[in-house]
Amino acid sequence: MTLKATAIDVEINSAKLLHNVSLELTPGKLLGVLGPNGAGKSTLLKVLSGDLAPSGGTVTLDDIPLHNWQSIDLAKRRAVMPQASQLAFPFSARDVVSMGRWPYEKLCSPFINRLAVEKAMILADVKHLADRLYPVLSGGEKQRVQLARALTQSIGLTDDTETKCLLLDEPTAGLDIAHQHAVLAAARKQCKERNTAGLAILHDLNQAAQYCDSIAIISNGTLISNGPTLEVMKPELLSDIFSCTISRSLNVASETPVFLSSI
């Protein structure tokens, strides 16, 4: 049992941002959310995280509506990496990552909390940035520090058996290619090894196919398709959704699909 959205509508100033979207996150799996710019992907993530109340429908975590959860209990169960995080204060990168431990401050010893921070910094490859000031890091470095913050939050307790949810809004945006792979590998590892239910909004079709267990496609605020990655990522559907020609072949060496696109 985990995070479940049922018949979600979002309407702001008479604009329909989401219409009748139902979606469930699965423990141990990474769900990729694809769709054109302005489709409603970030809006969906904000509804799933509890940051935005839907106009209609419900989001439940373990069958309990999100608005009935205490914020500290919700923070123990789901971590969010938003699309952009600005912090004006001169915190170090380690301070920012440590913020992910606030739900566990009183539950774990300082030693355990420090270990969880160090582990997440290694996973997100930001250990070498630990003492640098966050506001002066590059965009990609800040992105990885934010990923580490979300990862350390979703690590929870050392012997935690509760399923966590990890919600990532374009975690690879602005990253060099090696770090794009590293970030998605870290997200997938977190899902598999800690039975975390993950969601990542992505724009790269090849990375989505390579790292995600299932795919949801959103277009014009509507869920168009949702299911196992290769069943959903059909060239005809993708070409239609993204208004360009998309073909799919197979990388024989790695046995992974390869998507090519042209206008």
Ligand SMILES: Nc1ncnc2c1ncn2[C@@H]1O[C@H](COP(=O)(O)OP(=O)(O)OP(=O)(O)O)[C@@H](O)[C@H]1O
């Ligand atoms: N607070 C708001 N008020 C009015 N319209 C909004 C608001 N927030 C988002 N929108 C609009 O809702 C639509 C969906 O936005 P959203 O950010 O969810 O898209 P997205 O799929 O994440 O896009 P992208 O891939 O460009 O990040 C857009 O047209 C956006 O302008």
